[in-house]
Amino acid sequence: MNTVKGLYKEADSLGVKYIATECAVALGEAFLNARDYARAQDELQSAVRKSEDLGMKSLLPEAHYLLSQALRKKGATAEADRHLQQAAQLVEQMRQESHTDALLQRADFKPILQETRK
Numbered sequence: 495m496n497t498v499k500g501l502y503k504e505a506d507s508l509g510v511k512y513i514a515t516e517c518a519v520a521l522g523e524a525f526l527n528a529r530d531y532a533r534a535q536d537e538l539q540s541a542v543r544k545s546e547d548l549g550m551k552s553l554l555p556e557a558h559y560l561l562s563q564a565l566r567k568k569g570a571t572a573e574a575d576r577h578l579q580q581a582a583q584l585v586e587q588m589r590q591e592s593h594t595d596a597l598l599q600r601a602d603f604k605p606i607l608q609e610t611r612k
Contacts, residue, residue, distance in 0.1 A: 495521070495524045495525075495528070498517055498520050498521045498524055499521060501513075501517045502514055502517035502518060502521055505517055511544070511548055511550075512548075512550060512553075514544075515541055515544045515545055515548065515550055515553055516553060518537055518538075518540055518541040518544065519537075519538065519541045519553055519556055519557050519560065521537050522534050522535075522536075522537035522538035522541055522557070522560055522561070522564070523560050525537060525564075526538075526560060526563055526564050526567075529567075531564045531567045531568045532568070534560070534561075534564040535561065535564045535565060535568065538557055538560050538561035538564060539561060541553065541557040542554065542557045542558060542561060545557055551584065551588065552588075554581075554584050555581040555582075555584040555585045555588070555602070555603060555606055556581070556602040556603075556606075558577045558578070558580045558581035558584065559577070559578060559581040559605060559606045559609070561574075561577045562574040562575070562576075562577035562578040562581065565577065578606070578609060578610060579610070581606045581610075582606055582607070582610040585597070585598070585603050585606055585607065
């Protein structure tokens, strides 16, 4: 986790916004895996905001999905469902824009699709 934090800080200080935001998503996932759901929620909400502000569509679905997982673990089911649906909608929009289903094979999108098809 410290490595991801270091990369995040370095990328942020260098102004490499995409990598910094990608690191924020990874850091949120690391907190989620460590069962630190409050910190995961904070990092992932920040990653969602940054992705939206900077127009980084490719990071948004995963950030929303991971945020939904953190919220679900905290018992905020309705909010978690909204973020999961947002993630699925973003993947579908990207699929339509790309005019191919190949996008659905991305490793970061597969869990979103599996979760929403239950």
